[in-house]
Amino acid sequence: MKKRRGISTTGVIIAVVITVATAAAVVVILRFDPTGKGGSGLGEQFVYDSEQYRKTDPNLIHYKELKPIETGLKVARGIAVGPDDAVYVAGDRKIVAFDRDGKSIAEIALGDPPQCLAVEADGTIYTGMIDHVEVYSKGGRRIAKWPSVGDDAIITSIALSDSDVFVADSGNSVVLHYDKAGRLVNRIGQVDKERGIPGLLVRKPCIDVAVENGKVLWVTNPGRWRVESYSFDGAPKRHWGRQSQEIEGFCGCCNPTCIAVLPRLRQAQSSHGWLITGEKGLPRVKICDETGCLRSVVAGPEAFAKGTVGLDLTVDSRGRVLVLDPVAKAVRVFVKKDD
Amino acid sequence: MRRLIQFLIVLTVSASVAFAAAKLPTWYNLPETTTPAPQSDIFEYIDVAVLAAAMALAAYLALKRRSRRGLLALTIFSLLYFGFWRGGCVCPVGSIQNVTLGLFDSGYVVPATVIAFFALPLLFTLFFGRVFCAAVCPLGAIQDVVLVKPLKVPTWLAHALGLGPYVYLGLAVLMAATGSAFIICRLDPFVGFFRLVPLGKWGQAIIQDGSWPGWDLGGRFNLLALGACVLLVSAFIGRVYCRFVCPYGALLRIMSRFSRWRVSITPDECIQCRLCEDACPFGAINKPTRRKNVSRSEGKGRLAALILLLPVMVAVGGWLGGRVSPALSGRNPTIRLAQRIRDEDAGKVKGTTDAAEVFRESRRPVVELYEEASGIRREFLLGGRLLGAFIALVVMLKMIRFSIRRRRDDYEADRADCLACGRCFAHCPREQARLKRIREGK
Amino acid sequence: MSEQKEQPDLTRRDFIRSGVRGALLAGVGAATGGLLARSRSGDTVWQIDPEKCIACGNCATYCVLKPSAVKCVHAFGLCEYCEKCFGYFDLDAPDVETGAENQLCPTGAIKRRLVREPQYEYKIDEQLCIGCGKCVAGCGQFGMGALFLQVRHDLCINCNECAIAAACPADAFRRVPADKPYLLKKKQ
Numbered sequence A: 001m002k003k004r005r006g007i008s009t010t011g012v013i014i015a016v017v018i019t020v021a022t023a024a025a026v027v028v029i030l031r032f033d034p035t036g037k038g039g040s041g042l043g044e045q046f047v048y049d050s051e052q053y054r055k056t057d058p059n060l061i062h063y064k065e066l067k068p069i070e071t072g073l074k075v076a077r078g079i080a081v082g083p084d085d086a087v088y089v090a091g092d093r094k095i096v097a098f099d100r101d102g103k104s105i106a107e108i109a110l111g112d113p114p115q116c117l118a119v120e121a122d123g124t125i126y127t128g129m130i131d132h133v134e135v136y137s138k139g140g141r142r143i144a145k146w147p148s149v150g151d152d153a154i155i156t157s158i159a160l161s162d163s164d165v166f167v168a169d170s171g172n173s174v175v176l177h178y179d180k181a182g183r184l185v186n187r188i189g190q191v192d193k194e195r196g197i198p199g200l201l202v203r204k205p206c207i208d209v210a211v212e213n214g215k216v217l218w219v220t221n222p223g224r225w226r227v228e229s230y231s232f233d234g235a236p237k238r239h240w241g242r243q244s245q246e247i248e249g250f251c252g253c254c255n256p257t258c259i260a261v262l263p264r265l266r267q268a269q270s271s272h273g274w275l276i277t278g279e280k281g282l283p284r285v286k287i288c289d290e291t292g293c294l295r296s297v298v299a300g301p302e303a304f305a306k307g308t309v310g311l312d313l314t315v316d317s318r319g320r321v322l323v324l325d326p327v328a329k330a331v332r333v334f335v336k337k338d339d
Numbered sequence B: 001m002r003r004l005i006q007f008l009i010v011l012t013v014s015a016s017v018a019f020a021a022a023k024l025p026t027w028y029n030l031p032e033t034t035t036p037a038p039q040s041d042i043f044e045y046i047d048v049a050v051l052a053a054a055m056a057l058a059a060y061l062a063l064k065r066r067s068r069r070g071l072l073a074l075t076i077f078s079l080l081y082f083g084f085w086r087g088g089c090v091c092p093v094g095s096i097q098n099v100t101l102g103l104f105d106s107g108y109v110v111p112a113t114v115i116a117f118f119a120l121p122l123l124f125t126l127f128f129g130r131v132f133c134a135a136v137c138p139l140g141a142i143q144d145v146v147l148v149k150p151l152k153v154p155t156w157l158a159h160a161l162g163l164g165p166y167v168y169l170g171l172a173v174l175m176a177a178t179g180s181a182f183i184i185c186r187l188d189p190f191v192g193f194f195r196l197v198p199l200g201k202w203g204q205a206i207i208q209d210g211s212w213p214g215w216d217l218g219g220r221f222n223l224l225a226l227g228a229c230v231l232l233v234s235a236f237i238g239r240v241y242c243r244f245v246c247p248y249g250a251l252l253r254i255m256s257r258f259s260r261w262r263v264s265i266t267p268d269e270c271i272q273c274r275l276c277e278d279a280c281p282f283g284a285i286n287k288p289t290r291r292k293n294v295s296r297s298e299g300k301g302r303l304a305a306l307i308l309l310l311p312v313m314v315a316v317g318g319w320l321g322g323r324v325s326p327a328l329s330g331r332n333p334t335i336r337l338a339q340r341i342r343d344e345d346a347g348k349v350k351g352t353t354d355a356a357e358v359f360r361e362s363r364r365p366v367v368e369l370y371e372e373a374s375g376i377r378r379e380f381l382l383g384g385r386l387l388g389a390f391i392a393l394v395v396m397l398k399m400i401r402f403s404i405r406r407r408r409d410d411y412e413a414d415r416a417d418c419l420a421c422g423r424c425f426a427h428c429p430r431e432q433a434r435l436k437r438i439r440e441g442k
Numbered sequence C: 001m002s003e004q005k006e007q008p009d010l011t012r013r014d015f016i017r018s019g020v021r022g023a024l025l026a027g028v029g030a031a032t033g034g035l036l037a038r039s040r041s042g043d044t045v046w047q048i049d050p051e052k053c054i055a056c057g058n059c060a061t062y063c064v065l066k067p068s069a070v071k072c073v074h075a076f077g078l079c080e081y082c083e084k085c086f087g088y089f090d091l092d093a094p095d096v097e098t099g100a101e102n103q104l105c106p107t108g109a110i111k112r113r114l115v116r117e118p119q120y121e122y123k124i125d126e127q128l129c130i131g132c133g134k135c136v137a138g139c140g141q142f143g144m145g146a147l148f149l150q151v152r153h154d155l156c157i158n159c160n161e162c163a164i165a166a167a168c169p170a171d172a173f174r175r176v177p178a179d180k181p182y183l184l185k186k187k188q
Helices: A009-031 B010-014 B042-065 B068-085 B092-104 B112-128 B131-135 B138-146 B155-161 B164-177 B191-196 B199-209 B221-234 B240-244 B247-257 B296-329 B333-345 B354-362 B366-403 B429-439 C002-038 C058-062 C134-142 C163-167
Strands: A063-065 A076-081 A087-091 A094-098 A104-109 A116-119 A125-128 A133-136 A142-145 A155-160 A164-169 A174-179 A184-188 A209-212 A216-221 A226-231 A236-240 A258-261 A275-279 A284-288 A294-299 A312-315 A321-325 A330-336 C044-048 C070-074 C110-116 C119-124 C147-151 C173-177
Touching: A009 B221, A063 A294, A076 A125, A076 A312, A076 A321, A087 A116, A125 A155, A155 A209, A164 A209, A209 A258, A216 A258, A275 A312, A294 A321, A294 A330, B042 B068, B042 B112, B042 B131, B068 B131, B068 B138, B068 B191, B068 B199, B092 B112, B092 B164, B092 B247, B092 C002, B112 B131, B112 B247, B112 C002, B131 B138, B131 B247, B138 B221, B138 B240, B155 B240, B164 B240, B164 B247, B164 B296, B164 B366, B191 B221, B221 B240, B296 B366, B333 B354, B333 B366, C058 C163, C070 C119, C134 C147, C163 C173
Parallel strands: A076 A116, A116 A155, A258 A312
Antiparallel strands: A063 A330, A076 A087, A087 A094, A094 A104, A116 A125, A125 A133, A133 A142, A155 A164, A164 A174, A174 A184, A209 A216, A216 A226, A226 A236, A258 A275, A275 A284, A284 A294, A312 A321, A321 A330, C044 C147, C044 C173, C070 C147, C110 C119
16 A cells, blocks of 8 residues: 555544544443343332342241251142141142151152142041042041032142031132031131121132131131131131231232141230241241231241242141241241240 | 342242132123234245345346446345345344354254345355345445445455454354354344334334334444444445455355356456556455566465465464363353352352342252353363364465465456445446447447 | 466366355255255244243343333233232332322333222233333232233344343243244233
């Protein structure tokens, strides 16, 4: 290339333009973030933040966690405590049992995927399939298969008393009261304006039942963010609970999703039971007294994987809170800190 | 700011249970989720047809009619149609990556239209020279129309920069073959402009409901800035992207070297008038060789040395490529994730990223991720070595080409460099004579 | 000296050239032929797998279009028509007052309509939606997950490599056949 002697202004300008443009192009290429490293760059108002509710005041947590029991299940659905504090877990197409130290003691194969279970003091197992109940002996032999509850049925929980079986049917928003032979006695929790029953409201199938002291039936009413108690004839007794993201309330669109009655030894001499409740959305397990007042947090959201749904819980005779974690597929064991 | 990961596991947990929806009043009709359809395939087949027709026309205009004006009109049409109307995507340049990924990943299906976009310009070039570059490629067209004051790039610099397309091609193939990224698309400098004036979208909206959707000032700032820079440079250095960057150009150069027909400056014979010497803004005109030059033996010695050096250089290139492969592999999402998880576990970094969080929530074993990552790293090592060897080979072949003396008697358009734009025609007095004959009806 | 010597030389070069041309032709033919045999007649388009999406917000900003071609859509069959909708109301909203300060959506793109007390219908105004996914996160975490993000194909220009896909931390983007261009959430 021939170069002119005199420096032409245009030449200089062009050279500068080319240099600047090339440099700018290089800068732009280096500034590219095609891999999303820099995040969305959206302002605060565009970001959903529930982090503040995912932290629990440590002073409220009165429980500590022990070593969990791995269930070995792919899908873990329901948990119950049997004689000698044996832990029974329903999931996949089987029931697995562990002794109080977490050693596997039994495995019962089932024909259908179980949703829930309850175990009698003598070891008889009642397990809820989606639309019917099956009864198994302690040895794992099927004793009975009750007829289907109906096509819409989604059985989500079973609770037992000495002579009654309570089956929560989330599909029809009702608790079915059976005798031990499988005869339907009563339907509990249906809308009844005269008796002041607003009806069970569920959005996801998650009605849970528990029996207190062999006399009172506790039912979750997740769509109304409360728990309700009934006498066995279906008369409403008490209810408590309110919607709140705060630890004192039940969070989200429908909670609690599971309950258990705390054994008497834990409580002051009160005529009513204290309940352990489990929630989804902000997965947390709490203990509330008979007025619904928060007494203790067993495990806050930080103890569970985000998005955990489908906790089930129970409590054994020693007061250990056993939480079935469907994400970890394990039974998480919580004991009081001062024990 | 940490964001929340939800529902990954949850859905698998509750999946087996069906549940009735809300009990709504009977008069209420449950609305459907709307699903606006994508543009019909038929348009893509039309695009392929337009591509083929445009190239055929370009070949006719460049080789037979020898009409610069016609080529310019076609260039503008292509800019409007392939650029602003279809938004510049998929283009043959980007299709390299689809084809590569299709060849390496049997699970990836390349649509027939994309294959056609990849193959047709190559085939046309094999027969008619780079007529695709001349007047069909929208990327070339947008640079061509802004070329105001072409500067001559010194030959040595042009040759050095001319390696760019091969390096870019090699990188793009490596990134596509490993399923890491389509870097050509990421760094396409002009697609931002094409989207700025989305004629196709406007046209459709106007046809459909008579409305004009307005300016789409979206096109990402970075992309527009890069495009502006490249256009600014190409106002002075003709088709700077085509000559020194375009990876598809590298393929077309190879094809063009062996093309059946090609553009010639003169319609019949070269009278060595030198009038066309500076006619090409892209430096693609070769001068005749001077007779009295270096002794043949000297040239031969150099050639022999280069040929002997070739395997050595290729090996060195391969080794170097292997050395840089870890840096290249950082672009792969799996490797990035594995590195992040490793760093987090080792406490080297604080906090977490969304991707790491998703991985942890998935409860996939870390070992599995590491194994997958090291598999990809091995691919990158192999790919990096091949890339290095390829670049070394290109460099060596270029040097060998320089040392082979080939006699040239006339002014000729370089087989590989010539973009068949037809700018040189008017400079040739023989062409003027031909046009005069035509005008006179002879 | 030149005429006689050049003639055979040129033909030899032409011969080599034709040979290489044939080889290149065969190469391009083989590569594309193999791919064509596997190719589908129909095209593919980008879509978000709602089961994988974590509503990170990248969809709003990484799309080459502005506003993004990704919008929130609503699976009405999954929706519970809650009065207290976690996709509609801010998490901290005191209750169910529809005032703008209580609404979750930063652009006010969710419209609420009473169906029958206490059931409300929620609809997305796609003109206003920027695809940030804030409501998707709210509905997903505390509601039914009826709100989710989808690439809207009347807007999407179907880039060869989707810029959002490359930036997606959850690997939720994938190409789907153009005749089934949506991955909708359905009643399970």
